[in-house]
Amino acid sequence: MRLTPNSLLEPVHGLLRAATVPVDGHTMCPDRLLRYLEIKAHHLIQDQDWDSIRVVGGYDRTAVVSRHEKTGKLFNIERPTATVHGRDLIIKAFPGADYVQHYALIIATYLAMTGRPADAVTYQPPGEEECRAAVEALDLELDGDLVIVGWGLQHLAPTDGVWTRGPGYAWQRADVASRRVVFLGFLHSIWGDVAGRVVARLAELGARDVVYVGKVGVLAPAIEPNRWLATGNESLVGGALVTWDDFFGNFAAAQADVQTGLHVTSASILLENRDWLAKHAEYAFVDPEIGPMGAAACRAGIRFGYLHVISNNLARHYPADLSNERHGDVLWRRAQLIDRIRGIIADRLANTSVPSPRGTRP
Known part of the structure; x- marks a missing residue:
């Protein structure tokens, strides 16, 4: 309409x-x-x-x-x-x-x-x-590339790279560990189901791997924000558990500063009250995008992975949460974690093979 x-x-x-x-x-x-x-x-x-x-x-x-x-x-x-x-x-x-x-x-x-x-x-x-029409404005030439999308890209992409701009987004291509990588950032939010459509669109354009870097809430009270990374390959989406072909395999989860576990998809932070928390106590992480992105990757037959900064704790109040993300100490700690994300992705690329074209993967 x-x-x-x-x-x-x-x-x-x-x-x-x-x-x-x-x-x-x-x-x-x-x-x-x-x-x-x-x-x-x-x-x-x-x-x-x-x-x-x-x-x-x-x-x-x-x-x-x-x-x-x-x-x-x-x-x-x-x-x-x-x-x-x-x-x-x-x-x-x-x-x-x-x-x-x-x-x-x-x-x-x-x-x-x-x-x-x-x-x-x-x-x-x-x-x-x-x-769907809003996401179809995204137009890149991809040929089996790994696309890294999300948060902190200005620190992950080469500092001497040139960003090519489109309507509401920008991207640059680089070689990382002999693999072609496209860094893709959006000026607007790709909240929830929008993120799933972005993955579907990238698969249409020729991506074979998509990695999402962002921030995630944690449900275990002992985990302090901005000191850990999170990864996994399962999410509860609309009451159904979705499992995807994980770009990271077991590599990211094996790192000493990375937490792993089941993810639950939530449409809004405003809906995450104590009753919601009690119903999802067995889950590890929550955000709006990971589940829809993993589900879209499954449907498209491509690999997907996420490696996120744990930004807030829903089960216990810590000094850092979603209300003070621009505080100097928070920014400093997240900068260290972004460095770790860069290193983990590079190491994973150096120890993984390029996936076969869709339809021929064993």
Whole structure:
């Protein structure tokens, strides 16, 4: 469906109300949760009141850009944008069902926590065609390459490399341990199901391996954030366990500073309360992207692997969490872990073979 300024304000079928998340019982303490929401919420929502706020799928950088967008990094800097229609506000998030829901929950919970009415916040889940079309803007020439996508790429890719830019993304190619590697970063978030479509698109374009580098939450209370890496090859996605052909094999898990275990996929940090934690106590890690990416790799017949910084602990409160990721000590510790990720990937490439073309792999 094509969204026009008039159609955005008309009643629509499938419009959902964003429920506020109860602060009591959430895995983040209230002051940290509020700080996390303040970092994410568009400044127009923080600065004034609106009769209605609707979150829709749409990548529109001509709309009002949030003053809270990140600085000092190359990728994942863009937030959802906004258009004003009198007393009504339309928020445009990159098209993905999980991201649209997640951002609506951010807005509703932020309003509730700041003593403002949240019942006017609704969201319109984007259709599959709209979501797929948004990812099809990604266009690279790949021929069996390993694609490394995600976070920290400016520290993983060669410092003298040149980034080639496309609509909402940038990439560069390099040789690592005699293997062709493409580093791919997005300016916008590839949250949840969007990340799965990115893997499917990369497979269509000719990738044979995809590695995702990012940040993951841990569920075991003894593991301190920003001191460990995480990896694995299984995730609970929509109630079903998905296992993929792991690029790392047992190599990454054998490293002394790497944790491994079962991953569970969650559409939004806002949904991860104490009840959710109790139901998933046997799992090791949580994030929105790993599961959809692994499932997409399975369907496409390519290898996938993740190697993430453990960024926060849901079961125990530590000084570092998702509300203070820009603190100097956090940045320093993560820089050391990024160095480890670079080394583990290079060592893995030096000790692995290039996969056969799809359809001929034994």
